[in-house]
Amino acid sequence: MSYKIPMGPYHPALEEPYKLDMFCEGETVSDAKLHIGFNFRGIEHLAETRNYIQVIALMERVCGICSNIHTLTLCQAMEQLTGLTPPPRALYIRVIMAELERLHSHVLWAGIAAKLMGFKTMFMTCFALREKVMDVLQVISGNRVNYSMNCIGGVNRDIPDPRAVLAMVEQLEREMVRTVIPIFTTSTTARSRCAGIGVLTHERAISCGVVGPTARASGIAQDLRRAAPYAAYSEFEFNVPVETAGDVRARLLVRALEIMESCGILRQALAKMPPGEWHGGDRKVVFSTGSAVSRVEAPRGEVVYCVSWKENSRNPARVHVRTPTFQNMPAIRWMVMGARLADTPLIQASIDPCYSCTDR
Amino acid sequence: MTTIESIREKLGTAEPWVESGGVRWLATSAPNVRQLAAVMNEAQARFVTITAIELPGVHLYRLEYLWDLDGQLLGFPFVLSGNSIESIHDLCEAVDWIEREVHEGFAVDFPGRDYEPLLLRAGDKLGVNLHQELL
Numbered sequence: 001m002s003y004k005i006p007m008g009p010y011h012p013a014l015e016e017p018y019k020l021d022m023f024c025e026g027e028t029v030s031d032a033k034l035h036i037g038f039n040f041r042g043i044e045h046l047a048e049t050r051n052y053i054q055v056i057a058l059m060e061r062v063c064g065i066c067s068n069i070h071t072l073t074l075c076q077a078m079e080q081l082t083g084l085t086p087p088p089r090a091l092y093i094r095v096i097m098a099e100l101e102r103l104h105s106h107v108l109w110a111g112i113a114a115k116l117m118g119f120k121t122m123f124m125t126c127f128a129l130r131e132k133v134m135d136v137l138q139v140i141s142g143n144r145v146n147y148s149m150n151c152i153g154g155v156n157r158d159i160p161d162p163r164a165v166l167a168m169v170e171q172l173e174r175e176m177v178r179t180v181i182p183i184f185t186t187s188t189t190a191r192s193r194c195a196g197i198g199v200l201t202h203e204r205a206i207s208c209g210v211v212g213p214t215a216r217a218s219g220i221a222q223d224l225r226r227a228a229p230y231a232a233y234s235e236f237e238f239n240v241p242v243e244t245a246g247d248v249r250a251r252l253l254v255r256a257l258e259i260m261e262s263c264g265i266l267r268q269a270l271a272k273m274p275p276g277e278w279h280g281g282d283r284k285v286v287f288s289t290g291s292a293v294s295r296v297e298a299p300r301g302e303v304v305y306c307v308s309w310k311e312n313s314r315n316p317a318r319v320h321v322r323t324p325t326f327q328n329m330p331a332i333r334w335m336v337m338g339a340r341l342a343d344t345p346l347i348q349a350s351i352d353p354c355y356s357c358t359d360r
Numbered sequence: 361m362t363t364i365e366s367i368r369e370k371l372g373t374a375e376p377w378v379e380s381g382g383v384r385w386l387a388t389s390a391p392n393v394r395q396l397a398a399v400m401n402e403a404q405a406r407f408v409t410i411t412a413i414e415l416p417g418v419h420l421y422r423l424e425y426l427w428d429l430d431g432q433l434l435g436f437p438f439v440l441s442g443n444s445i446e447s448i449h450d451l452c453e454a455v456d457w458i459e460r461e462v463h464e465g466f467a468v469d470f471p472g473r474d475y476e477p478l479l480l481r482a483g484d485k486l487g488v489n490l491h492q493e494l495l
Contacts, residue, residue, distance in 0.1 A: 033476070044465075080381050209407045209454025222406075227431030291411075292381035293426065293433055306411040306424065322409035322458070330457055 001026065005341065009038045016355035022336065022344065029336045029344060034329060039359040047319035052078060052152065052285060055316060060146045062321060063357045065108065068101045069298040070305075071150040074319070076230060077307040080292035082285055084153035087277040091232040093155045095269050096165075097140070097147065098231070098296070099262040103172070104133040105299035106255045106262075109352045110180055113252060116346040117193040125179050129172070136168045154279040159270075166270040173263040184256045194249035198335040198347030201246055208331040211324045212301020213258065214351045217243045217250035224297040236268045248350040255352075287311060291318075300324040300352050323357035363403055363429060370399045383426065383435040396425065396436055397448035397455075405429040407454040412462045415439070421468055440468065447473035 008019035017038035023031045043062055047055050059074045060067045072094055079085065086094070111126030134144045140159055141147035149155050159165060184190050200210070205218035215222050223240040225233040241257035243250035289311040296303050301324030308318040328351045335347050364377060368386060377384045388396065400407070408426040415422055423445060425436045438445060447470035448455050459470045 077382075206406075207453045209452075224431070228433075290381055291424075293383045293435070295382075295408075295433070302408075304409055304426070306409070306426075308413060318411070318413050320409070320411040326457060327454065330453075 002030070007344065009035070016353075018353070018355050018358075020332070020336070020344070020348065022341070024341060027341050029339050029341060032333045032336050034332060036329070036355065036358050039355065041360060043360045044319055044321060047316055049315065051314040052287070052316070055319065056150065056152075057146075057148070059319070059321070060148065062323070062360045063354055064145055065105050065354060066101055066298045066300070066303075066357075067146045068097050068149055069296055069303055070321070071148075072098060072231070073294045073296040073303050073305040074307065075150045075152055076296070077292040077294035077305045078152050078287075078309075080294065081287050081290060081307065081309050082152060083288070084283060084285065086154045087279075088232070088274040089158070089276050089278045090154035092269050092273045093157075093159055093278060094150065094231040095233060095236070096159065096266060097137075097149050097155075099265050099269070100133060100137050100140075102262045102299045103259060103266075104130055104137065105352070106259050107133060107176075107180065109255060109299075109349075110184065110252075112349055113346065116349055117189060119183075119189055119193075122180075122183055129175055129180065132168075132172055132175070136165060136172070139168070140165065151279070152285055153283060154277070156279070158278045159273065162270040162273045166267065169263060169266045169270065173260075173267075176259055176263065181256050181260065184252050190252065191249060193346065194247065194252055194350075195245075196247050196249075197339055197343045198248045198350055199246045200331055200335050202244070204334050205246065205331070208327075208334070210301070210328045210331050210351075212298070212328070213251055213254045214301065214328045214331065216241060217254045218246040219244040224295055224302055228295060230294075230296060232269070233265075236265050238265050248346060251350045251352075287313065298324055300354060300357075301328060321360055323354070323360065325351070325354045325358045329353055329358060364432070364434065367399055367403055367429075367434070370402070371396060383433045385435045385437065387437060393425065393436075393438060393448055394446050394451060397451040400427045400434075401451060403429060405434065407452050408433065410455070410458045410462055412466045412468060414466060421466060423462070423468070443467060444469035444471055446471055449473045 003024055005022045005024055009017040019035040021033045022029045047058055050058050056071050059070045062070045107126050107130045111123045114122035138144050141149050200218050202219040205215055205220055221240055221242045226240050238261045241254050243253050287309040291308040294305045304322040306320040307316055310317050332348055336344050339347055371388050373388045375387045377386050405427040408428050411424040413422045421440045423438045427434045447459055462468050
């Protein structure tokens with residue numbers, strides 16, 4: 001018997017609006033259609049009405065999880081148009097913030113995934129750990145969600161005592177190695193709930209142009225920190241974890257291994273932070289006419305900002321944002337096809353979707 | 361011959377690649393977006409996005425197609441003579457949602473494809489968000 005099940009717009013797993021119409025044969029999903037836009041905010045248009053300082057604050061609100069990444073990408077594009085170059089210490093601070101944000105995002109996702117697997121203890125453990133990552137972010141920036149760290153030509157705050165932050169990061173790393181990583185890599189609960197479901201084949205992943213951990217779990221070794229290094233990433237040693245199975249477990253493993261790589265990058269960055277200026281100072285911000293494109297590897301994958309400016313204007317002429325979830329989400333259709341209905345909330349959550357980013 | 365030079369040759373343009381704003385741009389003299397998509401597929405480039413820009417005062421649009429080739433961004437600008445440009449959805453699955461978004465935000469049509477109901481907004485009016493004339 002064929003029937004349609006509308007899931008959403010209130011998502012059963014992630015409390016954000018989006019709808020998936022699933023066409024089922026018995027308990028098996030035969031096809032699906034996605035609907036987004038329930039909270040579309042028109043931020044790209046709003047950006048054209050903000051000046052070069054206000055637009056940074058606006059774009060920080062595109063996403064509540066990777067807010068720092070959006071201002072980093074925007075500032076990098078604006079730096080290309082103004083010719084302002086951030087000092088080396090600022091580039092290190094940008095890397096530290098980006099990796100802390102990746103940790104926070106991946107641990108948050110791990111908690112939600114654990115909850116969907118029926119592994120409530122693990123959910124609590126992940127969220128307790130996430131609090132500690134946010135404590136580090138608060139120590140550095142004074143904020144827990146919108147950090148206001150990036151500005152044109154540098155960052156707004158220094159990390160005056162990197163050793164204190166390093167001690168916090170090392171403690172975090174120990175707890176992750178002790179709790180999160182072994183459970184997600186070796187536990188039979190995680191394996192039985194995730195292995196072989198929601199498969200996105202390598203060929204389909206290429207065809208859909210998916211990015212970030214979703215791509216890397218389908219055998220695509222693509223990471224902008226390696227392929228097109230920005231900030232100070234070219235100065236650090238790290239691996240790009242890749243899995244080939246393309247299932248939910250592969251996406252879980254990639255993120256678990258990325259948590260370890262992020263800790264490694266943080267240790268390197270905090271240990272060898274160069275001295276000197278971290279802010280652009282009082283240099284005058286003058287935009288030249290033209291366009292600039294900036295890309296950053298966010299926790300969910302590649303974020304792209306295309307920014308156009310007219311000379312002597314205080315406002316951008318155009319800001320186009322391509323978020324990773326916007327690129328990854330259409331692939332959900334292929335992941336749920338053939339899956340059991342009961343597995344679909346976990347499959348949908350496995351791309352770590354951000355509807356706030358998508359409905360920008 | 362390098363891959364990006366072979367792309368230029370296959371597109372049949374004498375224009376050089378121009379590096380600007382983090383992108384290598386190639387202005388094709390005879391714009392054919394479908395030929396471009398086929399060439400980029402052959403080069404195993406990854407589609408990144410389309411940026412639509414309404415040119416001031418002249419009711420023209422410029423669409424900038426971006427592809428990633430081994431970490432290098434390659435850009436191809438197309439100035440539309442009307443408000444339509446052929447869809448490449450059948451050649452490049454990854455373009456689906458961004459074509460729909462440009463269609464909704466700027467009222468640019470992509471002949472050769474079907475549209476689902478609006479992707480980003482409720483209602484049936486196109487171009488109300490980013491089309492200057494309708495602001």
